Amino acid sequence: MDVITRPEEMAARSRQIRQQGRRIGFVPTMGFFHEGHLALMRMAARHADVVVVSLFVNPIQFGENEDLDCYPSNWQRDCNLAEQEDVAILFAPDRGAMYPDDFKTTVSVAQLPRYLCGADRPGHFDGVTTVVCKLFNLIRPHAAVFGEKDYQQLAIIRQMVRDLNMGVDILAHPIVREPDGLAMSSRNSYLDKELRKSALSLSRAARLARQRFADGERDTGVLARELTKYIQGYPAARINYISFVDSRTLAPVEHADENTLLALAVTIGGKVRLIDNTLLAGTD
Amino acid sequence: MDVITRPEEMAARSRQIRQQGRRIGFVPTMGFFHEGHLALMRMAARHADVVVVSLFVNPIQFGENEDLDCYPSNWQRDCNLAEQEDVAILFAPDRGAMYPDDFKTTVSVAQLPRYLCGADRPGHFDGVTTVVCKLFNLIRPHAAVFGEKDYQQLAIIRQMVRDLNMGVDILAHPIVREPDGLAMSSRNSYLDKELRKSALSLSRAARLARQRFADGERDTGVLARELTKYIQGYPAARINYISFVDSRTLAPVEHADENTLLALAVTIGGKVRLIDNTLLAGTD
Numbered sequence: 001m002d003v004i005t006r007p008e009e010m011a012a013r014s015r016q017i018r019q020q021g022r023r024i025g026f027v028p029t030m031g032f033f034h035e036g037h038l039a040l041m042r043m044a045a046r047h048a049d050v051v052v053v054s055l056f057v058n059p060i061q062f063g064e065n066e067d068l069d070c071y072p073s074n075w076q077r078d079c080n081l082a083e084q085e086d087v088a089i090l091f092a093p094d095r096g097a098m099y100p101d102d103f104k105t106t107v108s109v110a111q112l113p114r115y116l117c118g119a120d121r122p123g124h125f126d127g128v129t130t131v132v133c134k135l136f137n138l139i140r141p142h143a144a145v146f147g148e149k150d151y152q153q154l155a156i157i158r159q160m161v162r163d164l165n166m167g168v169d170i171l172a173h174p175i176v177r178e179p180d181g182l183a184m185s186s187r188n189s190y191l192d193k194e195l196r197k198s199a200l201s202l203s204r205a206a207r208l209a210r211q212r213f214a215d216g217e218r219d220t221g222v223l224a225r226e227l228t229k230y231i232q233g234y235p236a237a238r239i240n241y242i243s244f245v246d247s248r249t250l251a252p253v254e255h256a257d258e259n260t261l262l263a264l265a266v267t268i269g270g271k272v273r274l275i276d277n278t279l280l281a282g283t284d
Numbered sequence: 285m286d287v288i289t290r291p292e293e294m295a296a297r298s299r300q301i302r303q304q305g306r307r308i309g310f311v312p313t314m315g316f317f318h319e320g321h322l323a324l325m326r327m328a329a330r331h332a333d334v335v336v337v338s339l340f341v342n343p344i345q346f347g348e349n350e351d352l353d354c355y356p357s358n359w360q361r362d363c364n365l366a367e368q369e370d371v372a373i374l375f376a377p378d379r380g381a382m383y384p385d386d387f388k389t390t391v392s393v394a395q396l397p398r399y400l401c402g403a404d405r406p407g408h409f410d411g412v413t414t415v416v417c418k419l420f421n422l423i424r425p426h427a428a429v430f431g432e433k434d435y436q437q438l439a440i441i442r443q444m445v446r447d448l449n450m451g452v453d454i455l456a457h458p459i460v461r462e463p464d465g466l467a468m469s470s471r472n473s474y475l476d477k478e479l480r481k482s483a484l485s486l487s488r489a490a491r492l493a494r495q496r497f498a499d500g501e502r503d504t505g506v507l508a509r510e511l512t513k514y515i516q517g518y519p520a521a522r523i524n525y526i527s528f529v530d531s532r533t534l535a536p537v538e539h540a541d542e543n544t545l546l547a548l549a550v551t552i553g554g555k556v557r558l559i560d561n562t563l564l565a566g567t568d
Contacts (some may be wrong), residue, residue: 011451019305104394105413105447111388129389130448137449163389164414165421167295 001084007098007138010091014052014140022049026141028132028166030256031055032072033081036176036184040145041085043173047143053082054091055096056137061072061127071187089096098134107133108194109156110162115250116152116263117275122242128153129160136161136168143169147176149183151263151277155250175276177203179187182272183276195269198236202264202276205231205242209262213280231266240273247279256280285367287374291422294375298336305325306333310425310452312416315339316356320460320468324429325369325459327349331427336418338367338375340382345411356473375423382418383455385403393440393447398536400547401559402435404524412437413444420452422549427453430459433467435561436546438533458568459560461487467560471560478552482520484549486560489515489526497564502540504528514549524549524557531563 004010017024025048027040042258044051054076082090106126112118114126136144148155158170174182181203182196191199205227212223227242244253245260258281267273278284288294301308309332311324339362346352366374366409390410395411396402420428430438442454460468465487466480475483496507506552512528528537531545542565551557562568 007449011449019303021303054314065354102443103447105444106394107389107448109389133391134447137451159386163418164391165291165295165389165418167421199293231437261386262297 001077001087001090003079003092005092005094005097007093010052010089010093011140013089014138015236017050018140022141024048024140025051026135026139026144027051027053028135028144028146029055030057030071030151030186031078032074032186032189033078034176034184034186034188036173038081038085039176040147040173041082041087043171044143044145045086045147047145047171048141049171050088051086052089052091052139052141053087054139056091056093056131056135058127059095060099060130060133061124063121063124066121067187067190072186072229075082075177077258088178098131104131107160107164109159109199110228112152112159112250113147113249114155115245115252116241116243120265125153125156129156130257131137132157133160133164133166136166141168143171145171145173147173147243149175149185149277150252150274151261153246155248175283181207184276185274187272187274188274191268193242195236198234198268201231201234201237202266202274205264206262206276206278210278210280213260220254220256220260223256223262227262227264231264236269238267238270240267244280285363285374286369286514287363287377288377289345289381291375291377294336294373294377294422295424298422301334302424307426308332308424309335310419310428311337312419312428312430312545313337313339313364314355314470316358316470316473317362318431318460318468318470318472320457322365322369322432324369324431324457325366325419328427328429328529329370330457331429331453332425334372335370336373336375336423336425337371338377338423340375340377340415340419342382342415343379344383344414345408345455346404347408350405351471351474353360356470360369363554370410375419382415389450390414391444392405393443395441396440396534399529400525400527401549402436404549408473409437409440416441416526417444417450417472420450427455429455431457433459433469433559433561434544435531435545436534439532459513461568465491467558469558471556474556479520479556482518482548483552483556483558485515485518485521486550486558489548490546490560490562492565494562497544500542503538504538504540504544507540511546511548513566516547520553522551522554524551528564 025044107129108126263277311326312521392410547561
């Protein structure tokens with residue numbers, strides 16, 4: 001595996017790979033790899049000849065009071081894990097190379113960021129679309145893999161790629177979970193044993209919602225009240241949002257149907273903000 | 285010359301050309317070609333193996349009271365002129381193909397659009413950067429040519445390309461003028477014989493400013509007052525702005541030096557908005 005840090009070198013390598021007629025599969029990450037990341041890498045490998053993984057903690061997608069400065073990292077472990085997954089190139093630029101002092105450009109998608117995490121985290125998705133646009137231009141992937149855990153991010157990236165004619169196939173990977181149901185996240189490392197228990201409120205609430213939907217409940221107001229009560233039963237859990245939305249437009253829905261997505265954000269122990277989501281008609 | 289209207293077909297052709305190892309030179313236009321456009325095409329040909337010209341009157345860069353609906357056009361004449369310049373592909377998509385109903389994405393550059401035309405035309409440059417980003421993604425040029433007449437546009441495109449790592453060489457072509465000095469523009473076709481005289485106020489004011497700079501005048505306040513008076517001597521001319529800016533940052537300057545650009549926008553006959561610019565230390 002090659003580690004590349006200079007953007008121009010990454011661009012040159014990608015040109016070379018493309019000229020050889022080989023397909024590039026790309027997985028953008030912020031590092032501190034868990035099984036979820038590795039699953040994305042394997043998916044990329046199934047759809048390409050060369051897998052490129054970026055490791056970049058993107059400052060412009062963090063809010064002022066968020067965890068940019070303490071975002072977990074373990075460089076050597078990440079390198080070893082990526083190498084084991086047959087990643088060909090790990091692209092790890094530094095912040096100054098990605099955002100020189102006179103950086104002035106933003107790529108933004110309208111409407112979709114209004115809902116869910118976008119309402120909580122102003123500017124977050126502009127930071128995501130801008131860095132993904134940069135990474136796509138440097139790496140020139142044929143396909144890129146995103147996790148469904150960040151469902152809104154996935155929807156926004158798809159919209160950007162379509163609108164800007166980027167010509168990149170966007171592949172979605174289902175949420176990868178711990179054996180007890182907790183959705184994998186680098187931020188889970190912030191949880192001590194006690195908080196870890198309250199973190200289960202998200203996946204369990206999602207399961208409860210699927211059950212109630214299977215039982216015939218279609219009123220999302222009723223479901224939201226039930227889930228609120230359920231999650232409030234966990235002492236360290238504070239609800240950021242419980243939203244029932246159309247899985248294609250992310251717009252809130254009152255009457256649930258087979259396209260309805262439940263999206264949750266819950267802050268555990270006053271500082272660890274976790275998200276999860278499920279199709280109400282889904283099995284997981 | 286091939287005429288391509290479908291974006292996907294354009295993208296496929298560009299992939300093919302690139303795989304053959306040939307360089308693509310690109311000139312984005314809104315059509316109604318004049319000698320200025322043809323000069324850009326020739327410049328593209330000098331820097332590439334295959335010249336692609338786009339002809340697309342981009343709705344999102346026009347303001348509500350601007351001339352989108354009456355922008356001049358002459359399809360057959362444009363085809364003939366492009367063919368004579370050895371353009372390989374004329375890309376002429378329709379509006380619906382470029383902006384489907386659910387289009388939601390904007391590429392914007394901060395700061396630079398605040399000055400000059402950006403102050404007059406809110407949203408204009410977001411429309412320009414968004415469409416150029418789309419066209420670059422579809423056409424994947426190695427180099428693209430822009431005219432210095434739209435100096436602010438050129439500066440903004442350069443910033444976007446650098447910030448988003450687009451990997452396109454941006455080439456600037458000097459302003460192409462009529463024998464009497466009027467900068468070429470498709471909008472000159474709106475001018476009748478009488479208005480055409482007042483349109484000369486721009487290039488003549490620019491020449492006057494160069495002379496005064498050569499004579500030693502460095503106070504841009506003094507220069508602005510002199511130019512205002514000069515242009516007001518033309519009966520049909522209404523000044524939009526007379527600005528002295530740093531040619532790199534576009535920020536206004538009080539004391540002129542060799543990097544100072546004079547940029548002018550003047551509306552002729554109450555409806556034809558023309559622009560021009562010159563380096564004060566320049567010869568034209």
